[in-house]
Amino acid sequence: MAKVLIIGLDGATWRVLEPWARAGRLPHLAALMARGSWGTLRSTVPALTLPAWSSLMTGRNPGAHGVFAFRRLAPDRYDSPGLASASDLRTSTLWEVAGRAGQRVGVINVPPSYPIRPVNGFVVSCLLTPPGERFTDPPELARELDGYRIDLQPPRGVVLDDPANREPALAYLDGLRALTRGRAAAVLHLMRTRPTVLLGVVFYAPDRVQHCFWTYVEGGAAPDADVAAGVAAVYAALDEAVGELTAAAGPDATVILVSDHGFGPKPAHAVHVNRWLADAGLLRQRPLWTLRRKMIRKLLPSSWRGRFDTLDRILVQRPRSRAWADTLEPGTAAVWIHVADRYPYGCVNPGAEYEAVRTEIVTGLGALRGPEGEPVFQAVQRREELYHGPYVAEAPDVIAVCTPRFGVVYHSLRRDLGQRALFSPFHEEGFSGAHDAMGIYLLAGPQVQALGRHREYPIESIAPTALHLLGVPIPRSMDAPACTSVLDPDFLRRAPVRFTDEAPDATAPSPGWRSPEDEAVVAARLQALGYLE
Template identity: 30%
Template sequence: PWYNAAAMVETSNIPASRVLVIGLDGATWAIAQPLMAAGRMPNLARLVAQGAAGSLASTVPPISAAAWVSFLTGQNPGRHGVYQFRKFDLCNYSGYRDEFATSNDYVGRSFLELAGQHGRTVGSVGIPMTYPPFPVNGFLVSGFPRPFGPTAQVYPPEMAARLGKWDAVQDSFNFSLSGAKTVETSDYWVRRYTEISIDALAEQDYDLFLVVWNSTDNIPHLFWKYTDPSFPAYDADGAQQFGDVINHQYEVADGEIGKLLAALPDPENTTVVVMSDHGMGPYPHLQVHLNAWLAEQGLLAVKAGSAGQPSIASRMVSKARKRLPAQWRHRLRDRLPAGMRADMHARHMNLDQIDWSRTEAYRFKIFPSVEGVVVNLRGRQTEGIIEPGADYDALCDRLVAALADLRDPDSGQPIVARASRRETLFEGPFLDDIPDILVELNPDYTGGSAVAGPLVTPVPLSDLSEYSASHHPDGLFVVRGAGVREGAWIDGAQIIDLPPTLMHLMGLPVASWMDGKVITSIFEPSALHEVTYADYELADVDRSTRLTGEEEDAIRAQLAGLGYLQE
């Protein structure tokens, strides 16, 4: 077998259920509930009425890379090591390596593989972060981000021939498509994934089947500006054509849910789960410049003679970003050598203006809703000046306290929802990879790169027009099945809780190394069973395996198209 037979563990005595998981990437109750009330999502409404539902807390940051790997492993990012699509590098002042996180970083630790160790059959279609495809006791079709190509990226490889021509329609993550074409191709991939799933379910009664549709994530990123008249970059003309396109994607997804439910071979013995990895909302319209604030606090030094103003080269990069259409900008950047891309990123972030030899802490760009602050630590960065130990701890505590009280000088409203030292949010062997301080911003704010000047400035309308929605920390989940409470609303669930809950539903012992817990509040009292645990023996992950240059270029293009690589 593909797995280590010595790792087999006894199945628990919990009554087993088959499980169907439907992932709606980025879906939020804020959109789904009004549509359900209006009768536009009848299948989801029926599942909610017949089962237990609630909000699902995502990871920090609430980005698909970290969230989906946490969903697959039941672990916090400090334990599985995936925080972003690109890998962090705190030794480098730019903050990132030119290397992408992939399934190679966690393979052997997913609950899909654990279920296979018990002989349970698994089908998986389109889960993000599953490229390259890895062995399961069944089949796996890789999800976003993945390279384009004429054949599907699948396990087992011979299944690709059965799926036929793969990229006959260009992937909807292609930023160069027109608005109408983006919607068309997004619809195509939702229906394509459903077709693959229905065909597979017709051939075999899988114990665990999962499918994820990305349309509820990628369409809002690009089309929110057409749907919300209060949004600063609202496009009234475009709204005539695209004003209902986000609702349409939810409706399409609901229709596909209905098709999958009708295709279940054993519906009475199948627990149905609908979930999302995070929520979605309008892109923040204000940017807070933490480097400028750190300079005011005397913790960041600007190079002599620059007065904090961008260099000529930096201003040229900024002008190019604003004047070149997105597709041309991304194409140009993708053709540059890695070193030149890194230099452009540094200039865009104004890192070339910082005197590192006199800087104690600096801003680390993570995600629109989450900023990082990194201590310039002796022995870690090349020009680190803060001593490890007591000096480091004192500076971190000082920063957390000051950031938590940060307010907008114009409105007086709090800028920061929560400031935390990394060890209060994460634990595990990869803790040292993440910035020292995590700054979760309130919804109106995102990070800015200025090293001098006002603390808060408006986000340029050109930026808001390009990417008009961003992730929110709360996703959604629904569970319907035998023994599950009907019409119950569940509070406090996290995405890392789903793998142990799903294993428990399947009558399997939960991996003792998972951080998540079984969501026992979804069950009727009569259906509660003791949760059993097992120490699954897993092979070490070879994190040194890299994608080819061609694969990385293809993935970089997809991520840039959704605004994940705004350099």
């Protein structure tokens, strides 16, 4: 049985789990809380699935592993080069480090794990897997998982926590419950047939429920009793899965329960960062842009419209613009500086002018206040203040994280510049919940003290903690310390933390997406989940 069992609950937050456990609604979680140590696991910036799970399993920040968002970032072009995947994760994972040390590992649905990177054990890939593509390694493992489903996307554009949509809401919740039960059954099967020393699995249901049904989980009055029961049934299935996997791992295993980020209510206000940049004279908007678009769509043949109906030909005067913003996720804005030696039409000189523009943006956005005088951003930072490592130059020049009442919108150039006002009501994909940085961790097992609620740890601390529990030296290149304050002092005396100078290896190049069609299918799936514009 597994010596270390990592159970990921995507998007799980103590603001939901703690009161539900204390009320007796999650008995297996409550039992782990009683015999373990738990607290807040601070996510990455942005607090988003792909960079956060990447940091959890590498022990490194996005600047050191290269995954910043669901899209690849390119600071030398005006559009994204495509979706990110496991091929963009450019350092060793926990699973690979343990495998090279001779430990057998299993990885199930931990993003990003498509395209599959083989390990000393087995892999079942993640939500990035296109339909019909190989989703296991070794390939024959797929036959043991006949009918296995990786994810379930919500019906797009339907506000599921609106009582008027109770039928699709109930169907989606039934699907999530079945997905959770099916995943638990598959993991239990693999624990019996393919035993490992380290096993990691991620359940996606908490994220899906909290995006769509936050009004049902935050503790207020439920708009519909049947939908409330459906939400509770999904959490009950998750709790049962935690209990079953913990029991199957055995009394000698250490259980690490984690999430990639937390959750809260959706923002009340959208802040239009590109409107702010335009008003500050940093972004140049073309005059009469709505008329230009109407003329192009009316007068040009359809075969030509794609060439001319673009942001740069209709809306933005790129050569005269010094900066623009886009959205990494609804709580995080990326601001790019139009540097002359990076972009084809760059107009900001590197060096002193570049730093002056960045300072103007950092100062201006940091001082921005909302309609009621409240701060709009909790942090506005230069990329090198936030990240470190070989891939910092791929990050946005400035990153702005919103306070909880504010958010940024997808398609932000078009939608921001279409607004005359700096703020508007936040409406994005009909969701009622939104990510925040306050994820969860819980450790329980023979080497763990029963401290109850404990201190905050960064998400990068999980990989070194798991390696230490396995007796594997921790690469010094990992960013954060192991969670030693929760470990038994006698265990630490018997097994002091050891380090190795093993460098982050240059992982074998991966083919990435097999075809543009595969990438497009996955992009549509991520859009339905609210992860992409």
